[in-house]
Every structure is written in structure tokens, then in C-alpha cells.
Amino acid sequence: MAELVSGKGPDILYLSREDLLLFQEKGVLADLEELISPDTVQALLPGAVELGRVEGKLVGLPGEMHARTVCPRPEIWDGGAWSVSDILNLAEERGDTVEAILPTDGESLLYYLVLLDLEHSEFIDWEKNSCSFAGESFVSLLETIRTYSLDEAPEYGKDQEMLLEGKCLGVVGYVTGFIFYEGLHEDFGEDMVAAGFPSETGKGNYLIADGILAINAASTHKEAAAAYLEYVLGVQGQSFCSMLSVRRNMLTEDMVLYGREDNKPYLKEGENTRMPLAAKKDGSVYIGQYNEFLESCVPYPDAHTDIANILSEEAAAFFSGDKTAEQTAEVIDSRVQLYLDEHR
Structure with a gap:
């Protein structure tokens, strides 16, 4: 921090959200909207962009993320986002049949x-x-x-059992990629609802970044640093993500192929790689819902x-x-x- 305040330090910083807030308070971070092209920012998920904003100023961007939500069964709740009051009312209505709000x-x-x-x-x-x-x-x-x-x-798997038996109102779901989102539907049914954590804002599906990329305001190589961020945030750079991409629609349904013999869906990856996908009863896949879920996500609340x-x-x-x-x-x-x- 002392180096940065004195106008020194590295050109590119990799910061936690907490440190991003602190560094911006000290005035040592560059405004990325002056360095990153508007087209690149527009191609990113809104929640990813907001992870790097501090008091309206874009001073960082994550390279990858993961998401957390709460999944109730649709017969318990199918109204989208819910509040604490909604959850308390549901617990009271269901009385002795519910052992826990969340397991x-x-x-x-x-x-x-x-x-x-x-x-x-x-x-x-x-x-x-x-x-x-x-x-x-x-x-x-x-x-x-x-x-x-x-x-x-509870022991591993017990939470899923409790939800399916109606003994809890929802379970926490972790999404680090499409296969994990798809897995929630496989575990809880194709009509599974990602209601999110109870929130008074109506938005409880949360994005978390282990680190956020920022540029030193005192850097003499801002253009080179910005070019690096442009690559990381571009389609090629994002193809190497080990978790959720920060870009919108990195998966689309036109990437889905159906087997000639089994008519099962596969995701095309490269020229010769095919990844099997879970199919709904009508044969369609969960990519559209996955993209809608990511669009609904907002940054994990600051502590x-x-x-x-x-x-x-x-x-x-x-x-x-x-x-x-x-x-x-x-x-x-x-x-x-x-x-x-x-x-x-």
C-alpha cells in the first residue's frame, strides 16, 4: 500500500473486494472506463461489472467468478426472489412438517x-x-x-434428502460452472427454482470473485495493462476459465449437437470434443435458464x-x-x- 500511495508499485493488481474498496479510498486505482473499451464492458455480465465498481466508479474487473443461490422446491416457493418475511411466513404455514428453514x-x-x-x-x-x-x-x-x-x-447429501422430503424450505446451491447449474436441476428436478438468498432488494443470487483485476493509477504502462485486461476478458481469454466466465452468453444453444443414434444432447467443445448434457423431458437443455440465472446475479454483499x-x-x-x-x-x-x- 505504501508503494502505491507514493506512486510506485505494480502496473496490475489482483485484489479482494475488501482490498478494492480500501485501495479506491486511497485513490490509487485507475478508472477502467477510461481504459477498457465500452464494447468489452457491455459484453460482460452486469453482476461481474458491479463487482468492480466502488461508489459508481469502475476500478476493477474479475477474470472469473462463482455463484451462490438458495433453491427451494417449486411446490414450496415459485415466486422468484423471496424476502426474510416470505421465508418466516412459509415456515409458520408449514408448521411441524418443516424441521429447518435451511438445513x-x-x-x-x-x-x-x-x-x-x-x-x-x-x-x-x-x-x-x-x-x-x-x-x-x-x-x-x-x-x-x-x-x-x-x-x-447435516452429513453430505442429507440436505438434498431433506428438501425432497419437504423437511426444509431450501438448500444452498453453489454454481462454479454450467455443469454445476445443470446438476442442481438433476438433483432437484427440471422445475427447480433458483430463488436466491432472502433479500429485501429482490435480488439474492450472488456472484463472488476470489480476486479482482485493477490497474495502478500511477502506472506508466496503462495502455499495456489495459490490453492485458482486454485479452483476459475477451472470448479467448475467458475460454480458459476454471469457474464462471464473466462474459455474457459464453454458452449458447447453437453449440448443442444431438447424437445421430441416441438423439441425446452434447455440447460441442473444439473440433472433436463433445460433452454430454442433461436433457429435460422434452429433449431441450438448460443453457437458456443458465444464462438467465447469470444475468440475475448481483455481487455478494459487502461485509x-x-x-x-x-x-x-x-x-x-x-x-x-x-x-x-x-x-x-x-x-x-x-x-x-x-x-x-x-x-x-
């Missing part, structure tokens, strides 16, 4: 329902710099989380680590039975408000 323990469920997107939390008013964790709504949420969570995370740690620490006493929900909520409210006051 995980209380601390993890607290993370998914509350801590994951504190930026849009109903319990924090960022404009007024105040919180409302001591109210009945959060107390009820804590009690519901404890009621509809497991003592420990409010200090506040999340406060909630996790205090909620642990509630989950272990050492404090009531009311006592826990009051302590959380007091500690978070103190933090907000100290960081105005």
Missing part, C-alpha cells in the same frame, strides 16, 4: 437471514445512524431461527464485519440457552448502537 445450524442460519446483507437490513437505518434490534420483530426472528435450525450441519461479529457473539449465548431472545436482542441493540455512534 444448517442456528449460527449459519442467522448469517444467511440477517448478517449476509446488513446493508439492506430492516434493523439498521444507515441514514439516521440508528438500529432497532431490541424490538419484537428481531426477538421473534431469533426465536424462529432457533426453532427452525439444526443442532449441527459489515464489526457489526456482524457483535450479532454472532451475542446470539451464541441465546443459541446455547444462556440468554433469552429478549436479553440477547437488548444487548445486541445496545452494542450496535454504540458502534454506530462511534463511527458516524
Whole structure:
């Protein structure tokens, strides 16, 4: 960091999202919209571009990504994105038939329902710099989380079994490529819904990048650095991705071939390579839905680590039975408000 602030350092940086925010705050990152062609940016998935934006300025771009979502069965939920309120209502409606909202323990469920997107939390008013964790709504949420969570995370494959038996509302799905998205449909049915994590924004399918490429604002080789990024983000560069491509429509249905003898679908890869694809009952494939899913994805929410740690620490006493929900909520409210006051 000291080198960059003093106008030195490498031409190209590979940063976590957290470091991207920090480096941009220090003013050491170049504006990529002045260096990368508009056509290249337009060819990228909107969520990939947003991963590199800080307060509206494009200062980084990922080379590859992976996605996370939550998949309910369509008979449980088929309305697209859902909110925390939707999930709590579903748990109440299904009563004793549901063992868990998601097949995980209380601390993890607290993370998914509350801590994951504190930026849009109903319990924090960022404009007024105040919180409302001591109210009945959060107390009820804590009690519901404890009621509809497991003592420990289930064994591998048990979550799928619970979903198919209607014992949970959804399972977390990880998508690192088309084959993994296709696999969700094979596991949960071709009518599987990627509702995403509960969100107050209506967008809960999340993209995550292990690293984001940026250019040093003080670089004397910006054009060469930009040319490298153009290659990485281009069709040829993206063909080497080990995870999700950042480009739109890297897979299209005109790449699908059907076997002469078995009439099964195959994905054409190069001149002589064919990868078998899963087929729906009507013989079609999941590529269109896959591209729609990627278009719906937004960046994984930026963390409010200090506040999340406060909630996790205090909620642990509630989950272990050492404090009531009311006592826990009051302590959380007091500690978070103190933090907000100290960081105005």
C-alpha cells in the first residue's frame, strides 16, 4: 500500500473486494472506463461489472467468478426472489412438517437471514445512524431461527434428502460452472427454482470473485495493462476459465449437437470434443435458464464485519440457552448502537 500511495508499485493488481474498496479510498486505482473499451464492458455480465465498481466508479474487473443461490422446491416457493418475511411466513404455514428453514445450524442460519446483507437490513437505518434490534420483530426472528435450525450441519447429501422430503424450505446451491447449474436441476428436478438468498432488494443470487483485476493509477504502462485486461476478458481469454466466465452468453444453444443414434444432447467443445448434457423431458437443455440465472446475479454483499461479529457473539449465548431472545436482542441493540455512534 505504501508503494502505491507514493506512486510506485505494480502496473496490475489482483485484489479482494475488501482490498478494492480500501485501495479506491486511497485513490490509487485507475478508472477502467477510461481504459477498457465500452464494447468489452457491455459484453460482460452486469453482476461481474458491479463487482468492480466502488461508489459508481469502475476500478476493477474479475477474470472469473462463482455463484451462490438458495433453491427451494417449486411446490414450496415459485415466486422468484423471496424476502426474510416470505421465508418466516412459509415456515409458520408449514408448521411441524418443516424441521429447518435451511438445513444448517442456528449460527449459519442467522448469517444467511440477517448478517449476509446488513446493508439492506430492516434493523439498521444507515441514514439516521440508528438500529432497532431490541424490538419484537428481531426477538421473534431469533426465536424462529432457533426453532427452525439444526443442532449441527447435516452429513453430505442429507440436505438434498431433506428438501425432497419437504423437511426444509431450501438448500444452498453453489454454481462454479454450467455443469454445476445443470446438476442442481438433476438433483432437484427440471422445475427447480433458483430463488436466491432472502433479500429485501429482490435480488439474492450472488456472484463472488476470489480476486479482482485493477490497474495502478500511477502506472506508466496503462495502455499495456489495459490490453492485458482486454485479452483476459475477451472470448479467448475467458475460454480458459476454471469457474464462471464473466462474459455474457459464453454458452449458447447453437453449440448443442444431438447424437445421430441416441438423439441425446452434447455440447460441442473444439473440433472433436463433445460433452454430454442433461436433457429435460422434452429433449431441450438448460443453457437458456443458465444464462438467465447469470444475468440475475448481483455481487455478494459487502461485509459489515464489526457489526456482524457483535450479532454472532451475542446470539451464541441465546443459541446455547444462556440468554433469552429478549436479553440477547437488548444487548445486541445496545452494542450496535454504540458502534454506530462511534463511527458516524
